[in-house]
Amino acid sequence: MFPEKNHARRVPSRAENAPALARRQFVFDSARLLCGVGVLGLCLAGYARKALAKPPMAIRPPGAGPEEDFLGACIRCGMCVRDCPYDILELARPESLVATGTPYFTARSGPCEMCEDIPCVRACPTGALDHHLTDINKSRMGLAVLSDQETCLNFLGLRCDVCYRVCPVIDKAITLELRPNTRTGRHSMFLPTVHSEHCTGCGKCEKACVTDEASIRVLPPRLVKGSLGEHYRLGWEEKTRAGGHSLVEDKGIIDLPDRLPEGTTLEGHFDPGSSGLPERIPGRGPVLPSLPPGLGGADTAAGSPAQSPGGALGRRLSREAAR
């Protein structure tokens, strides 16, 4: 097995061993390189995760896709910055939370002026700003949110309306919704309401907001937008879509049991979901079915208020239960 045992002390010379040594060296060098580069790569990948953390100030120029796609498509050349006639765009510096070198704008200091020819998009050589965007009103740079109802002047009952007035998509992206002012009891409040379907995220509302810190802000949509879930059907919309016919047969409506505190009985209250319909509550007037107006029950209640022995409370409770 060891033919050279007699010469055990003989060590193979360097020259004889050269290929083996070279092989060893190569393996170690490769391992060193692989480990070094691997560690560097891991650090970088970790750092890149931070850049993908979607900072709220990363409001991109028009036509930018979702942040993950944008960070793979933008080569940080700054052509969009140069071709913006209003000079609002900036390339992120390393100390910024926005990915280094990528373009963004700060709505509070300089919002997008929504040029009709969209020069920033046309300047983009890679299509990170999508060249298919030709109508600036279809851009989605961000989404305005009335983030502080406590400081919004309109929510305080005043008529500021500035965000509504400056909105380039006025009456679509921001509408004023009328609500009674319950504080004064005699005025209306005009609540600025953003509609994500039309808001381009240009940031003019944030720029124009008169409060010291903007009460309405533009944020990346992904930080703001909720999602209803596919299983929801909005009855009133389905009804319009079906040409005015409700999808639920009026008569066959299912009434679930009303939940009341255990052992409570309400005078004149009847809940068809819990039991069958009695003719009359013994010794009392006619029953008040817990069905909403127009579905049979309320007609009885509304139609014969005088007969209702439950009085005002009973009527209100029955209406509430119907909701």
Place this chain on the structure above:
Amino acid sequence: MSHRRAGAEATAAKGWLRAQCWLLARRLCQLAILALFLLGPLAAVWVVKGNLAYSLTLDTLPLTDPYVLLQSVLAGHLPEKSALIGALIVIIFYILVGGRVYCAWVCPLNLVTDLAGWLRYRLGIKGSVHVARSSRYGVLMMTLLLAALTGTLVWELVNPVSMLQRGLIFGLGAAWTVVLAVFLFDLFVMSRGWCGHLCPVGAFYSVLGKWSPLRISASKRAACNDCMDCFEVCPEPQVIRPALKGAGKGVGPVILAANCTNCGRCIDVCSKDVFTFGLRFNNPPGNGVQTATRHATSGN
């Protein structure tokens, strides 16, 4: 410094200007390119727009950094036509003149690392971490792999080359810290560390220029007096030996190594005018072979 400085002999033999002319030309080129980019933002004269990643010259000529574009493609994005045309022009240019011409004649970080290299030489700073020069190809593969795996341009978040150039044009911010780090690394930690060992941008361009026709040739290698000045000043000294000392082995005088940056500094510092710019095809193995064989024979 106790020993004489590299290039002193050439200055004595050829005069100061001829001993510096390629270096001066190179600095002029680097600064001129930077000046063209800065002319827009500083003086509102828009000859060139953008930065080295992509630029538009006189509103017509697109130029794209093919390395950045490759990362973007690997990240899964198909660029628009203008970026592709720009990349094609740049690729063809560097295939012709030598890929690492980018490093020596264009890259603004070269000014920083050359300064570090010069200071290291003048201050006599010895000792350097040993890392194989081929490591840059490992780094290059890593950056490309990261782009493909993450779908984003990970390397461009930290790339000191693009950070410096973009920073000078669009606002430096904290990018100076990264540049300073590269400078100090080259000065104290590793001789020619960044450009010569690690930078994946240079590695990418060296691949582009692997077969470039424009090369430095040690065409008068027979006249070499072994002063070693060219090795002292060369940022990639390993590329010189095969060409300069290859006469006995039947190797031609043209420096064929892809990592030669065509900076021309060896031409400057050689008092015997051994080096010239030439074409790779003009590479007779017999060049200077007579002296070499004589040496070899006497050796035997």
